[in-house]
Each structure stands twice: as structure tokens, then as C-alpha cells.
Amino acid sequence: MDIAALSDESFNAIDWINGNYSKHLKEIEDGSVDNGVSPQQNVKDSVAQDFIAKYVSKLHLYIQQVHCVVEETSQKIVSGMPRVIKDAVLLQAEVEELKKRMHSMRKEMTNVHEETGDCMAALERLNTMQTKLQKAKESLQESDGWGNLICDLEDCFEHNNLKDAFEKLLSLQKSLQVQEQLVGHTERLAQVEDFKNRLEALASPNVVQSFVEGNIDQSKQYVNIFSGIHRVSQLKQYYRAVQKNSLQQKWKQILDIQATESTIQNDFLSAFYSHLLEHCQQQVKWCTQVFDNPRGNFQPIIVLIEVLPSLQPTRDSNILQLLKASNERLELLEKYARANHTFISHLIAFLEQSKIELSNETHFQLVQSVYGYFHKFIEQYPRIEETQLSTQVDKLLVSQPSTVDSVRHLENCNQKIFDWLYDACNRCKNITDDLGLCRLIEIMGGTLKKMLENFSKTQRQISLSITHGAENWLTLQCAMSLLQCLADFQIKLQKFEKSMQNRIIRLKENLVSSNSNKFHIYKICDSQEQKKLISDIDKYLQKFVETGSSYSSSATFFTSIYDQIKGHCVESHDIALNVLLKPVEGHLSNIxxxxxxxxxxxxxxxxxxxxxxxxxxxxxxxxxxxxxxxxxxxxxxxxxxxxxxxxxxxxxxxxxxxxxxxxxxxxxxxxxxxxxxxxxxxxxxxxxxxxxxxxxxxxxxxxxxxxxxxxxxxxxxxxxxxxxxxxxxxxxxxxxxxxxxxxxxxxxxxxxxxx
Incomplete structure (x- = not known):
């Protein structure tokens, strides 16, 4: 019998009895239990009665055992109660005693705090007074020696003893710090600054001399002196002034050579840039050894930033003078632009090699110093390019004696005109980095229109060559050749326009990403100029519609040019029809x-x-x-x-x-x-x-x-x-x-x- 099931929370008596009964039947059938009844009789009533009798007797026995255990446990509890009550009373008495002791201790702590609080405050005041008295004592002692230091320092200045004057000045600075609490501190501070000025004036000639000679040991000594008097910034100014003066003299020397020697006349900028780059490389190494400041090697870069805009005569004035005297102005501008790009690229490589990292502001200043002067030439470039293209086209568009010669001349002109346009685009890239591309597109439109005027002249020439009432097969052939020439012009124009589209897209990408390229020429344009340029580019890109047909009425860079080409084609075709119809007109006129x-x-x-x-x-x-x-x-x-x-x-x-x-x-x-x-x-x-x-x-x-x-x-x-x-x-x-x-x-x- 499973007695453990009786203590289950979900115990059900009926289910428990039925389960045991089923188990009992199974045991009888298996023969494992013998209840005195033959299994073959299969008398369920006798089996049930036997099951009940056995289980009731077992339950009675189990209940009796439980009663005995409960009785025994009760006797033990009753016998132990007096002892438990006695322990509880003792524990309560101990708790009361503990509470009394804690109350007494809190009272004693309060009394001690009240008695010692005034004493601690008094001790703190005494300690503060002692500190002030000690400082006052030291200040008085230093004040007594201040006059002696002043006298010694004056004596050093009289004898131009820079080393001793520096040491006395250091002592004077320490003494000034100690005398901070005394009356007249401001006057003494002004006096110390005056001595610093005198020391700087005493040292400046030697400082300049050491910087000019590039003496590392002496320069280090002066760096130590100026660091001691907290005037390293003034020392760096002396250094930059010396270097700028040296570079200015080199600039004038190069210009003087240019004036006398024609070989270097157009290369003066490249020559100066080469010297400037070499000078910068040498000075970075020198400054790294002299200046203890980690940013000491930045001084040559600052010199470069300051010297380029301050050159006399300026770079732009000298270039303007050469442009006025030259017939090859675009070639000169291209050369000077290339010199700028070459210099900045070599400088970037040197900075990366030297692991010199410049701030964003320094990047901007460096780009402005190199490219800033060239901004005016970028603005003038389209006008110069327009003049050259106009001159070239005018020389090309020469009247020919016969229609055949005129058509052949146009065929040759097609390739030449587009070669010139591609050359102009390359110059725009080399000189302006395509900053003048939008303006150049307008100029090219005018050039193409002028070219198409020659087609009109040739068409009129062909029309006038038609003989009335006769067969003009040569004229017909000229008209067809002119049509072929126009188609060749359009194909070349479409190819050229596609290249222009790609360039203008790249220009926009460069302008938008100019912040990531810190040394790009686009940084010379302010935000308003960049916005306007991007707006102009967007207008062109919105016009451009790429189609697969040979001619599209959609707007493009050169919409009017395509319209004129179509008009010329139609006119040339009409001329061909007119040639073929002239004999017919002559015959029909006889009706x-x-x-x-x-x-x-x-x-x-x-x-x-x-x-x-x-x-x-x-x-x-x-x-x-x-x-x-x-x-x-x-x-x-x-x-x-x-x-x-x-x-x-x-x-x-x-x-x-x-x-x-x-x-x-x-x-x-x-x-x-x-x-x-x-x-x-x-x-x-x-x-x-x-x-x-x-x-x-x-x-x-x-x-x-x-x-x-x-x-x-x-x-x-x-x-x-x-x-x-x-x-x-x-x-x-x-x-x-x-x-x-x-x-x-x-x-x-x-x-x-x-x-």
C-alpha cells in the first residue's frame, strides 16, 4: 500500500482506492498474490471483500502508529515548555540592559562633541594664522633680498652679461612668487616684465645671428633662456622673421636673374618653389633639434604660410607683367598652374613622410598661401581662352574660290575645331582644375556657332553655283558632301559633349568632397562661390539628357547648336533637291x-x-x-x-x-x-x-x-x-x-x- 500518497496536496481517496484495487486485481491475475480464491472462479465480490478487509486492517494499523507518534511528541513538548519560557525571560532582560548601555553611550558622545568642538575651531584658526605668519616671514625675508637682486641684475645688464642676468632674473621671478601676499606686488610684477624686456633686447641680436648661421648649440641656449622667462613665442617670431627675410632675399635674387637671363624668365616660380621646398625640409630637421616643444617642427610650415602672400613684388604682379609682354598667355598660365600643383604635391609627400599632422585651419592657410594669388588668373582664364579660340577660328574660316574647295575645307575644319576644343578643356583642367568649366562651355557654344556660320556661307555658295535649267551633278555632289560634313560635325559634337558631361560630374564630386581633400585648390573658393558653382553645374546636368538617337530635341549643353545643325542639314538637302529639280523646272517652263x-x-x-x-x-x-x-x-x-x-x-x-x-x-x-x-x-x-x-x-x-x-x-x-x-x-x-x-x-x- 502506497502510504506516501496520503500526504499529497491533490490526494483523492476514491482515485487512490480504485488505483490500489486495480493493482490488486492485476497481482491476482499474475499469480503473485494468493488470496485463497482460485483465479478460475473469477468471483469479483469475494476479491473485493478480501481487498477491503486487508486494506482496512492496514489503515487501522497505520492510524494507530500515527497516534502513538503524535502522543509521544506532545509529551516532549509539554515537558520542554518551562525551560523555553525561562530562556525567553532571560533574553528579554539582556535586551533591556543593552538598550540602557547604548543610551548612556550616546549621551556621553554628545557631551564630548560639545566640549571639543570649540577647541577644534580654535586649533584651525591657529593653524591658519601660523601659515600666514610663515608666508609673511618668508615674504619679508625675500623683500629684504629684493633690492640686492635688483642691484645685481642691473649690474649684469650694464656689463651685457646675458647668462648672469638670466640667472638673476630667474631668482627675481621666484622671489616675486613668494612676495605675492605683500603690498606693491603689481609694481614688482611690472618691474620683472621690464627686466624681461631688457633681457630679450639684450639677447635678440645674438638670437638673430644664431638663427641666421643655423648654430644649433647657441640656438638651444637661447631656447632655454626664453623658456625660462616664458617668452618662447617671441623667440619663434624671431626665427620666422629671420627665415622670411632669407626667403624674400632669395625671391628677389631669382627675379633679378630672370630679368637678365631669358632661360629662366618663365621658370622663376618653379625655381623659387624648389628652393622653398628644400629650405622647408632642412628647417624642419633643424627645428626638431632646437625646439623642445613637440610642435617646434611646425615653424617652417608657418614660415611658408606667412612668406608666400608677403613676397615683394608679389607673384601675381610679376606674372601679370609677363602675360602682358607675351603672345602665349595660356601656355604661361598653364606653366605657373603646374608649378603650383607640383609644389603642393611635393609638400604633401614631405609632410606625410615626416609624419607632420596639421590642423584644419593650418591646412586652409597653407592652401590659401599657395593658390590664393592664382584666383584672379582663374577668373581671367575664360576671357583669355575665348580670345584664343576666336583668333584660331577666324584664321580657319577663310573663303575658298570654289564650292568644291569650300566643302573640302569644311571637312578639314571639323577635326581642327574639335581638336582645339579638347585642347581648351585640357588647359581648363591644368589651369583652373575645371573651376572655369561652366564659363568655358558658354564660350565653346559661341565658337561652335561661329563655325556653323561657315556652313551657311558654303551653302549659299553652293546655291549660287546652280545653273538654271541645266544638270548640276558636281553641285549635287557638293551638297551631299556638305551633308556628310554636317553629320560628321554632329557626331564629333556628341562625343565631345559626353566628355564634357563626365568632366562636369567629376567637378561636382570634387567640390562636394573638397572637405576631405585638405590640400585641394577648390579651398580657395569661399562657400558662396562653391554654392554658385554647384548651382551652375546642376543646371547643366538637369539640361543634359542622354539619348541613343543621332539627333535629340531634348535639351543638352549645346541645344541651339543641334538645332542649327538640323537646320543646315535640311537646307543642304533642299539644295540637293533644288539641283535635281532645276532641269525639270526648265522643261516645265516651256508649257x-x-x-x-x-x-x-x-x-x-x-x-x-x-x-x-x-x-x-x-x-x-x-x-x-x-x-x-x-x-x-x-x-x-x-x-x-x-x-x-x-x-x-x-x-x-x-x-x-x-x-x-x-x-x-x-x-x-x-x-x-x-x-x-x-x-x-x-x-x-x-x-x-x-x-x-x-x-x-x-x-x-x-x-x-x-x-x-x-x-x-x-x-x-x-x-x-x-x-x-x-x-x-x-x-x-x-x-x-x-x-x-x-x-x-x-x-x-x-x-x-x-x-
Whole structure:
């Protein structure tokens, strides 16, 4: 029986009895328990009674045992209670005694504090008074020796004894510190400062001499002296003054050599920069040995920052003088800009090698000292570049005696003009680091417009060379060559514009990240200039739209230039059409406005049309049109990519997968039909015979055009129908024709309107 289950918090008597009963049945079935009943009888009632009897007897026995244990425990507790009560009473008495002792001790501590507090305050006052008295005593003692020190110091100054004067001055400084509490301290302080000034004046000639000679040992002694009197900053000023004077003399020497020797005339800046860099390297090593201050090796850098803006004559004035006397101003500016960049790059490498770290302010001052003077030349550069480009283009745009020579000259000019533009961009990079790029783009736009004016002149020259009524195949070839030249100009312009876009993007990136590049020339621009430049760049970038087509109407750097190129292409194409149409115009001009009306009475009314033959002028037009393919195919059957692109700019029809010769021929036929139609509509009156004659002419022209694989215009076809229509059927046959043509032909044929 599981007795432990009785103490479980979730004990359930029914579940416990049923569980034990099931376990009891299982044991009987397994044969492990013999209850006197045969398992084969399977009498559940007897098994249950037997289970109950056994478990009840066991429970009775367990209860009896529990009662015995409880009784025994109770007896022990009762017998021990008197002893527990006695211990509790004793413990309470001890607690009361402890409380009394603690109260008594607190009272004693309060009394002691009250009695000794006044004594401690008195002791503190006495100690303070003793300290003051001690200081006063020392001050009085030093005051007694102050006069002696003054006398000794004066004696040293009279004998120019710098070493002893320095030692006496140090003693005087210590004595002054001790006499801080005495009356007249301010006067004594002023007296000490006066002695420091006299000591500095006494030492300054020797200091300057030692700095000039570069004597390390003597310089160290003076550093020690000036450190003792707390005037190292003045000593460094002496050092910088000596070095600046030396560099100024070297600058004048280089300029004097420049004035006498032409070999160094344009290299004076590079020569001075080389000397300055070498001098800086030497002085950094020297200052590291002389000045104990960790920042002592910064003095040569400060000298460099101070000497460059203070050079006399200034760098910019000397450069301006040379620019005025030179015809190669851009080359000179490029040389001086390169000298600036080379110097700053070598200086950066030296600073990194020497592990000299400069503050942000020093970085800015250094860049300003090197590049600051060049800012005015960066502003002047676009104007100088504009002058040179204008001069070059003016020399290039020279009139040629013939149209062929003019076109060939333009072909050569294309490459030259863009070579000059690329050279200008390179100069802009070398001189201004592209700071003048936005202004240069405007200048280049003007240069390109001037170049396109030469295309206009050549177009006029080609137009004037057209002979009226004759075949001008050489002129046609010139027009096609001009188209090809224009396409070549546009392709070069697109390539150039793409390079400009990349450069202007890099310029913006450099301007935005100029803070990270501490030695960049962009630091010479103040914040307002940088903001304006970035704003100008953004305007250009917003305009620029990259497209894959040969021509785009989208805004670009040179939108007006592209518009002019398209206009010139269209004009050149019109010239080519005009060349091809001139013979047609000459033949069509022979069409008579009217025929002899009296001849109609001599002819039968039902005269067959096949008896008519086309007029000579129409047959001449037809023969001319039939000869056009053999003249156009050499030019346009397999045109060059440049000519193909130019034709596509002129007319969208050329973008079809059809030979350009066929498209041009169709345009010629279209214009020919238009000219013929205009010539016909000028006739005031037509007889029956004349109407039939013109109908035969139009049919002939239609057959010729069909032989070319084309068809006459719709208006001309309608005119043919209206000319052949009988007067009585005119109204019905004119249905679907253009009303303007119907009215015009009716009036020409003198057909009465039935409406």
C-alpha cells in the first residue's frame, strides 16, 4: 500500500482506492498474490471483500502508529515548555540592559562633541594664522633680498652679461612668487616684465645671428633662456622673421636673374618653389633639434604660410607683367598652374613622410598661401581662352574660290575645331582644375556657332553655283558632301559633349568632397562661390539628357547648336533637291498657257486620243527622270554612315529600310508632280484638244514614274481624270476629287456648272 500518497496536496481517496484495487486485481491475475480464491472462479465480490478487509486492517494499523507518534511528541513538548519560557525571560532582560548601555553611550558622545568642538575651531584658526605668519616671514625675508637682486641684475645688464642676468632674473621671478601676499606686488610684477624686456633686447641680436648661421648649440641656449622667462613665442617670431627675410632675399635674387637671363624668365616660380621646398625640409630637421616643444617642427610650415602672400613684388604682379609682354598667355598660365600643383604635391609627400599632422585651419592657410594669388588668373582664364579660340577660328574660316574647295575645307575644319576644343578643356583642367568649366562651355557654344556660320556661307555658295535649267551633278555632289560634313560635325559634337558631361560630374564630386581633400585648390573658393558653382553645374546636368538617337530635341549643353545643325542639314538637302529639280523646272517652263482654239474646228470631235503624242517638254522631263537613278545610285545606293545619318536628320523617310537613292528619287518625283500641277493650274483656258493633250502628257508622265517604281501624286491623278471627263459627265466623274481642283479644271475647260 502506497502510504506516501496520503500526504499529497491533490490526494483523492476514491482515485487512490480504485488505483490500489486495480493493482490488486492485476497481482491476482499474475499469480503473485494468493488470496485463497482460485483465479478460475473469477468471483469479483469475494476479491473485493478480501481487498477491503486487508486494506482496512492496514489503515487501522497505520492510524494507530500515527497516534502513538503524535502522543509521544506532545509529551516532549509539554515537558520542554518551562525551560523555553525561562530562556525567553532571560533574553528579554539582556535586551533591556543593552538598550540602557547604548543610551548612556550616546549621551556621553554628545557631551564630548560639545566640549571639543570649540577647541577644534580654535586649533584651525591657529593653524591658519601660523601659515600666514610663515608666508609673511618668508615674504619679508625675500623683500629684504629684493633690492640686492635688483642691484645685481642691473649690474649684469650694464656689463651685457646675458647668462648672469638670466640667472638673476630667474631668482627675481621666484622671489616675486613668494612676495605675492605683500603690498606693491603689481609694481614688482611690472618691474620683472621690464627686466624681461631688457633681457630679450639684450639677447635678440645674438638670437638673430644664431638663427641666421643655423648654430644649433647657441640656438638651444637661447631656447632655454626664453623658456625660462616664458617668452618662447617671441623667440619663434624671431626665427620666422629671420627665415622670411632669407626667403624674400632669395625671391628677389631669382627675379633679378630672370630679368637678365631669358632661360629662366618663365621658370622663376618653379625655381623659387624648389628652393622653398628644400629650405622647408632642412628647417624642419633643424627645428626638431632646437625646439623642445613637440610642435617646434611646425615653424617652417608657418614660415611658408606667412612668406608666400608677403613676397615683394608679389607673384601675381610679376606674372601679370609677363602675360602682358607675351603672345602665349595660356601656355604661361598653364606653366605657373603646374608649378603650383607640383609644389603642393611635393609638400604633401614631405609632410606625410615626416609624419607632420596639421590642423584644419593650418591646412586652409597653407592652401590659401599657395593658390590664393592664382584666383584672379582663374577668373581671367575664360576671357583669355575665348580670345584664343576666336583668333584660331577666324584664321580657319577663310573663303575658298570654289564650292568644291569650300566643302573640302569644311571637312578639314571639323577635326581642327574639335581638336582645339579638347585642347581648351585640357588647359581648363591644368589651369583652373575645371573651376572655369561652366564659363568655358558658354564660350565653346559661341565658337561652335561661329563655325556653323561657315556652313551657311558654303551653302549659299553652293546655291549660287546652280545653273538654271541645266544638270548640276558636281553641285549635287557638293551638297551631299556638305551633308556628310554636317553629320560628321554632329557626331564629333556628341562625343565631345559626353566628355564634357563626365568632366562636369567629376567637378561636382570634387567640390562636394573638397572637405576631405585638405590640400585641394577648390579651398580657395569661399562657400558662396562653391554654392554658385554647384548651382551652375546642376543646371547643366538637369539640361543634359542622354539619348541613343543621332539627333535629340531634348535639351543638352549645346541645344541651339543641334538645332542649327538640323537646320543646315535640311537646307543642304533642299539644295540637293533644288539641283535635281532645276532641269525639270526648265522643261516645265516651256508649257504653253493655252493652245490655238481655232484648231479644234479642223479636227473631228471624236478624234482618238492615241493620235496625240506627249509634248516635247514632257518627254524631256520623262527622259531626265529616267536618267536620275544612274546618277543617284553612285551617291546614295550605298551611302556612307555619315551621309545616312545626315539624311535621316533631314527627313524621317530615310530611316526606312529602303536605299537612300530610291527615297531621294521619290522626293524628286513628288516635287516634280507638284511643279507640273502648279504649272497646269496657271493656265486660264483649255480647249477640248488642249485638255486631251495635257491628259496624254500626264499619262505619259505617269508611265515614266511607274517605270521608276513610283506613282504620280494623288492631285495629278485627279487632274488627269478631270481633264478626260466629258462635259456632260464631269459632275459625276469628279466625285471624290478635291473640290479646289474640280472647280479650277471646270473653269479652265469652260464647263458650265449644273449646280
Amino acid at each position: 504653253q498657257p493655252s493652245l490655238n482654239s481655232t484648231s479644234d474646228s479642223l479636227m473631228p470631235a471624236n478624234m482618238p486620243e492615241f493620235s496625240f503624242v506627249p509634248q516635247e517638254c514632257i518627254t524631256q522631263v520623262g527622259q531626265y527622270l529616267l536618267t536620275l537613278p544612274q546618277h543617284l545610285e553612285p551617291l546614295l545606293f550605298t551611302p556612307s554612315p555619315l551621309l545616312k545619318q545626315a539624311l535621316e536628320i533631314c527627313n524621317v523617310k530615310y530611316t526606312q529600310s529602303v536605299p537612300c537613292a530610291d527615297i531621294l528619287l521619290s522626293l524628286v518625283v513628288e516635287q516634280c508632280c507638284q511643279l507640273y500641277q502648279s504649272q497646269l493650274l496657271q493656265i486660264k483656258s483649255l480647249s477640248v484638244t488642249a485638255s486631251k493633250q495635257f491628259a496624254v502628257d500626264i499619262e505619259y508622265l505617269s508611265n515614266v514614274v511607274e517605270d521608276l517604281g513610283l506613282s504620280i501624286s494623288a492631285n495629278l491623278s485627279q487632274i488627269l481624270v478631270l481633264l478626260k471627263a466629258a462635259p456632260e459627265n464631269y459632275l459625276s466623274l469628279s466625285v471624290g476629287c478635291e473640290p479646289r481642283l474640280v472647280t479650277a479644271i471646270r473653269q479652265m475647260r469652260n464647263i458650265l456648272s449644273t449646280q
